[in-house]
Amino acid sequence: MQTRYNAYITVYLSLIFGIVLSLLFVFVEGAAIGAVRAQAEIVADLGLDSVFAEYHRELLNQYELFFIDSSYGSTNGGIGMVEAHLSDYMSYNMTPDKGFVMPFEHNLLTLDNPYLEISEVSFAGDEQCMVWKAQAVNYMKAVYGGDLVSRLQEQMDIVESRGLTQMDAFDETAAQKQVLEEAFLEKGIVEFDTESAEGYSYQKVSGLLDTIVGGEILSLTLPAGQDVSGVVMDAGPYYSARERAGTINQGAGLHSGIDRPDSLIDELIYGEYLMRMCGSYGKPKDAGLLSYQIEYILYGFNSDAGNLRRSVEVLTALRAAANLISIYTDSARQSQAEIISAVLCTLLFSPELTESMTTMILGTWALMEAVSDVKQLLGGGRVALIKDSDDWKTGIGDLFTGNISDGNDSDSMTGLSYQDYLRVFLGLMDRDVKATRSLDIVEMDIRQTDGNAHFRIDSCMDYMKVYFGFEDARGHDFVFCRKMCYI
Helix, strand or coil, rough: CCCHHHHHHHHHHHHHHHHHHHHHHHHHHHHHHHHHHHHHEEEEEEEHHHCCCCCHHHHHHHHHHCEEECCCCCCCCCHHHHHHHHEEEHHHHHHCCCCCCCCCCCCCCEEEEEEEEEEEEECCHHHHHHHHHHHHHHHHHHHCCCCCCCHHHHHHHHHHHCCCCCCCCHHHHHHHHHHHHHHCCCCCCCCCCCECCCCCCCHHHHHHHHHHHHCCHHHHCCCCCCCCCCCCCCCCCCCCCCHHHHCCCCCCCHHHHHHHCCCCHHHHHHHHHHHCCEEEECCCCCCCCCCCCCHHHHHCCCEEHHHHHHHHHHHHHHHHHHHHHHHHCCCCHHHHHHHHHHHHHHHHCHHHHHHHHHHHHHHHHHHHHHHHHHHHHCCCEEEEECHHHHHHHCCHHHHCCCCCCCCCCCCCCCCCCCHHHHHHHHHHHHHHHHHHHHHHHHHHHCCCCCCCCCCCCCEEEEEEEEEEEEEEEEEEEEEEEEEEEEC
16 A cells, blocks of 8 residues: 555656746746847947947037947948848947857857848938937027026017017118109209208208118228138038939938927027037138128028128118118108208209208118217127117218218127127027028038038938847847927
């Protein structure tokens, strides 16, 4: 009986041991599969970390933003080159001891990566450059915080509410002059050189108006001793030209979780970002191709001189419109103009034209003050957007001497500087044009640096979605997806 009992226990334990052993093998297999999956995910994450660590150093140095240049300094870029870099990093992470294999070694955690696909990327130029702008705006908010643009908003409101960019004081004053001279011609008056005892003559004020309206504004406003950059560039190879030609890289656009920077506040913050990163007249960027980069963004000419000339023309027009508004609310100046107009019209035997003459004199006075304003701004001074009567630098007598005041008041902390006026113009300009031209400037700057002669901003990405497929030594497949971005 004892012998039969022991055999029964042996058989029972053998059966139990088989079950336990099978369960143990299941646990071991599960642990091995879990370990391989964990290893695959770690390899993928480390590979992505390595790729994103290859951000473009020069972009970071000059523009404080993170992007991967998919060309890696070569002539052509693309997703395929990034996939190749990612594959190389993962290959190393899967077999870090490659070349040091022991005899008869067998590793249950051996991995292979037969499938790798980057299915989505965001290029800097996607969605009218929204990907680039999103990083720039987030950078400004993170670094500077607070209210960056409240004062700028107030200045833009003044410009828009008073129609300063729609008013053309040049044409209005020139048209008034033409009306006067047509009236004189009808009366048979063809000579205007009669001069009063005080030195007032229609010929003098008319000549000054012709000089301002038909002359070279830049030469009138450029402070003595200051030169203009002579840089000229070919716009053909840059971003905006390629965008018009439809040859830029297109990605998935802004990825989920990123707010679209298309509000007015975001746009003004982006303008402030450009003012801090780009050069302008008086504050050129030495490392850039163009010295007056903000002026290029605003006006798009292929030379510093052309962009500055246009900037001065627009600024003078705005200052003339603001001065015209100011002078029409200044009773003292209007009285002075009316008295002199009466004298001039009496000399020309046309007293009935006194009102028209007054309008022309006030317009010329506003234009002359505008030229003085811009000269002050280019010299580093400040000028209020809408002036008080005490802020005027030219008197009515200057209309007959032709002396344009330097108006050098660079120590004044009131009013707006030349750069402040550029901020206003950036805030008012077309958003898409501003964005594409700003990427032109980025390409110009980066191509000036070593190893970046073929740099294209539309080859730069800040987000990718990747599908990974791994296989272990026993044929188990592990497929999953990862997303990564800089913001």
